[in-house]
Amino acid sequence: EVAACQPKILSWHAPDKFEYAGAAGGYMDAWGYPYCRGRIMNTVETDEGQYDTVAPVFWATGAALMVRSAVYHEVGGLDARFFAHMEEIDFCWRLRSRGYDIVCIPSAVVYHVGGGTLPKENPNKTYLNFRNNLYMLYKNLPDERLSTVMRCRFWLDRLAALQFLLKGERRSFQAVFRARADFRKQKKDFRVSRKENLSRMVVNPIPEQARFSILWAYYFQNRHKYSDLPHI
DSSP: OEEEEEEEEEESSSTTBBOTTTTTOEEEOTTSOEEETTEETTEEOBOSSTTOSOEEOSBOOGGGOEEOHHHHHHTTOSOTTTOSSSHHHHHHHHHHHTTOEEEEEEEEEEEEOOOSSSOTTOHHHHHHHHHHHHHHHHHHSOHHHHHHHHHHHHHHHHHHHHHHHHTTOHHHHHHHHHHHHHHHHHGGGGHHHHHHHHHTOOOSSOTTBOSSOHHHHHHTSOOOSGGGSOOO
């Protein structure tokens, strides 16, 4: 029943630390924000063996992802409309919602260079992250959650844009609004995919999707490590 897995991802530049791209397996909060065992927001933990257990995860990083080929083709593979960011999370969401399991195997280790396509500060990276996150939510959220999550993200995305502006990152500020505008234009192109995903969904809710807000836990409750988070 396991269709995909990832190794433990450590940093090539700092081998004692987890790497941002996937760490020791990925999860999703209630509002569609991804986080990992070993990396929450911009806090990356030192690897001290604290996540050396095989664990079920919501998503496995595309930095080092193994998938059963038959299942890969069955669920439609990676969606080329995403390009570069979150396409593996969208793919894994389809796997989990159709009843397949995904795990992290930390006895296997990969050292990841990171930022190969776009550096973190690049406004195009901001654009792709915000746009593709909306694509992913629209494609995969069940009907009973879609409106609530999208309304919440309307305000959270504006809050994120304001943060960029206050830091003097005007191009990233603009990228957030450009991402939302392009999502609204292109949303119709994803209706068929959404209909198919919902029709084939057999797991709802997905156990590895948290019921809490990772933003609230991180910024207001000072929970900066996966081990500090409430039980999913």
